[in-house]
Amino acid sequence: MISVFENIGIFFLAFFEATGTWFTMLWRTATWAIRPPFEGREWMRQMVRLGVDSIPVVFLTTMFTGMVMALQTFNGFQRVHAENFVGSVVALSILRELSPVLVGLMVTGRVGSSMAAEIGTMRVTEQIDALKALATDPVQYLFVPRVIAGIVMLPLLTILGDALGVWGGYLVAVRLMGANPVVYQSNTFQFLDVNDLWSGIVKSAVFGLILTLTGCVRGYYTTGGAEGVGKATTSAVVTASVIILLADFFLTKLLF
Amino acid sequence: MTEPSAVAISMQHVYKSFGPKEVLHDLSIDIERNESVVIVGGSGTGKSVTLKHIIGLLKPDRGEVYVDGKEISDMPPRELNRFRTRFGMSFQEGALFDSMSVFENIAFPLRRHTEMTEDEIRSRVAECLEQVHLSGIEEKRPSELSGGMRRRVGFARAISLKPEILLFDEPTTGLDPVFSDVVADLIVEMDQTLKTTTVTITHDMKVAFKIADRVAMLYGGAIVEQGSPADFQQSKNPIVQQFIEGRAKGPLTD
Ligand SMILES: Nc1ncnc2c1ncn2[C@@H]1O[C@H](COP(=O)(O)OP(=O)(O)OP(=O)(O)O)[C@@H](O)[C@H]1O
Numbered sequence: 001m002i003s004v005f006e007n008i009g010i011f012f013l014a015f016f017e018a019t020g021t022w023f024t025m026l027w028r029t030a031t032w033a034i035r036p037p038f039e040g041r042e043w044m045r046q047m048v049r050l051g052v053d054s055i056p057v058v059f060l061t062t063m064f065t066g067m068v069m070a071l072q073t074f075n076g077f078q079r080v081h082a083e084n085f086v087g088s089v090v091a092l093s094i095l096r097e098l099s100p101v102l103v104g105l106m107v108t109g110r111v112g113s114s115m116a117a118e119i120g121t122m123r124v125t126e127q128i129d130a131l132k133a134l135a136t137d138p139v140q141y142l143f144v145p146r147v148i149a150g151i152v153m154l155p156l157l158t159i160l161g162d163a164l165g166v167w168g169g170y171l172v173a174v175r176l177m178g179a180n181p182v183v184y185q186s187n188t189f190q191f192l193d194v195n196d197l198w199s200g201i202v203k204s205a206v207f208g209l210i211l212t213l214t215g216c217v218r219g220y221y222t223t224g225g226a227e228g229v230g231k232a233t234t235s236a237v238v239t240a241s242v243i244i245l246l247a248d249f250f251l252t253k254l255l256f
Numbered sequence: 257m258t259e260p261s262a263v264a265i266s267m268q269h270v271y272k273s274f275g276p277k278e279v280l281h282d283l284s285i286d287i288e289r290n291e292s293v294v295i296v297g298g299s300g301t302g303k304s305v306t307l308k309h310i311i312g313l314l315k316p317d318r319g320e321v322y323v324d325g326k327e328i329s330d331m332p333p334r335e336l337n338r339f340r341t342r343f344g345m346s347f348q349e350g351a352l353f354d355s356m357s358v359f360e361n362i363a364f365p366l367r368r369h370t371e372m373t374e375d376e377i378r379s380r381v382a383e384c385l386e387q388v389h390l391s392g393i394e395e396k397r398p399s400e401l402s403g404g405m406r407r408r409v410g411f412a413r414a415i416s417l418k419p420e421i422l423l424f425d426e427p428t429t430g431l432d433p434v435f436s437d438v439v440a441d442l443i444v445e446m447d448q449t450l451k452t453t454t455v456t457i458t459h460d461m462k463v464a465f466k467i468a469d470r471v472a473m474l475y476g477g478a479i480v481e482q483g484s485p486a487d488f489q490q491s492k493n494p495i496v497q498q499f500i501e502g503r504a505k506g507p508l509t510d
């Protein structure tokens with residue numbers, strides 16, 4: 001009995017400690033971000049790595065999701081003779097929800113994990129100590145460029161995802177299901193609001209922050225050699241994905 | 257006793273544990289400006305841990321560490337960060353940044369902490385590499401180097417800023433006897449020309465006696481014996497005698 005309560009206690013302690021660490025590092029990242037020297041080259045490198053290199057993944061996921069969305073809703077809506085609204089539904093779901101969340105999760109898997117692995121390896125091979133010994137704050141040198149890249153690039157990737165998803169839906173509806181292209185197009189934009197676009201963009205910026213910071217923090221606190229790096233990588237992906245899904249709910253509730 | 261201003265590094269009653277394992281137990285040592293101190297001791301006795309306390313990479317559980325009269329063990333992070341430009345440290349395994357070339361590794365502190373032009377940086381890097389007899393490997397990646405080469409590049413990176421205080425963690429381990437001597441000569445030369453304060457960890461007694469003004473032996477979490485190389489060699493302390501002679505039997509292994 002005792003040990004059950006003990007374990008629950010240990011779990012909550014660990015949870016609160018991890019949360020505290022996360023917000024402490026967020027604070028430190030924020031204060032270093034506005035302070036020179038700015039690592040221009042590092043910032044660029046991370047933007048390319050996170051943004052440009054993720055385009056193929058974003059292309060595939062959002063486009064196919066748009067296509068599947070059109071397929072599914074077309075089937076369903078046909079039953080109630082509402083085919084004309086397929087365009088609206090696809091566009092709304094892609095812009096408000098699917099594109100930001102899918103892009104967030106995909107980039108977490110691709111980049112958040114590799115950030116944890118990279119920084120974790122630096123930790124276990126004393127490169128973090130070496131950075132400090134060279135009078136360079138690891139938060140400034142490692143965290144800031146990555147987190148900035150996340151906040152800047154995720155919205156751009158999401159906009160790309162929006163376009164591709166909507167286009168994918170259009171292709172399926174018009175080419176495969178025989179929807180009228182003109183009707184579909186006008187219907188796509190008919191109920192769309194600038195806020196729908198904004199909501200997705202704001203969300204994705206938050207996701208970008210979450211996935212990069214979580215990757216960095218998990219890597220930074222790696223212990224225990226190569227095995228530790230593996231654990232840090234896995235836990236970065238799992239933690240960031242869970243936080244993204246939770247944040248998604250609350251942001252959606254909050255934003256509109 | 258020396259006047260306080262002559263002391264560059266002072267560790268006072270330092271205790272440090274990792275979990276249940278106590279590594280440092282009431283360790284105290286004063287190191288004077290322009291002095292070269294060598295710390296010796298068995299594997300796993302806490303030599304690297306001691307060195308990391310001097311540059312503030314580890315904080316003591318109890319006790320204080322002073323550098324130039326400033327308490328480094330209680331410095332706010334930003335100030336500590338600035339303070340560290342006075343240090344150069346080479347790590348036991350080199351700790352080179354493996355996302356960068358050898359050139360970028362050595363240029364890293366120069367780019368960040370000096371106003372040197374790209375040309376000046378280039379020639380300073382070449383100079384540092386030449387000192388460790390590794391000219392021309394600028395564009396290589398750390399992963400392409402041997403362990404000994406990596407250590408020498410780490411050494412070159414540590415000295416590139418010509419810092420006041422140099423900390424070397426086993427700079428000659430894994431080097432052949434000739435290169436060990438090269439590195440030892442280099443440390444002596446820097447002590448003489450740049451007036452640096454040097455703390456070196458080594459297992460190599462030949463190197464130790466060559467570079468040291470003072471040798472200190474770490475055992476059981478504290479300095480158990482220290483003195484000039486000559487005195488140290490003559491020490492009656494059985495622990496020291498066993499270590500110098502490298503015997504398997506004795507108080508160290510009991
Ligand atoms: N970050 C750490 N976390 C936990 N334990 C540590 C840590 N750093 C060092 N230790 C422990 O402290 C002890 C001393 O380690 P240290 O690296 O200082 O030994 P050393 O004297 O440098 O040995 P060697 O000559 O083999 O390099 C070891 O038992 C090690 O396990």
Ligand SMILES: [Mg+2]
Binds near residue numbers: 303348425
């Ligand atoms: Mg060591």
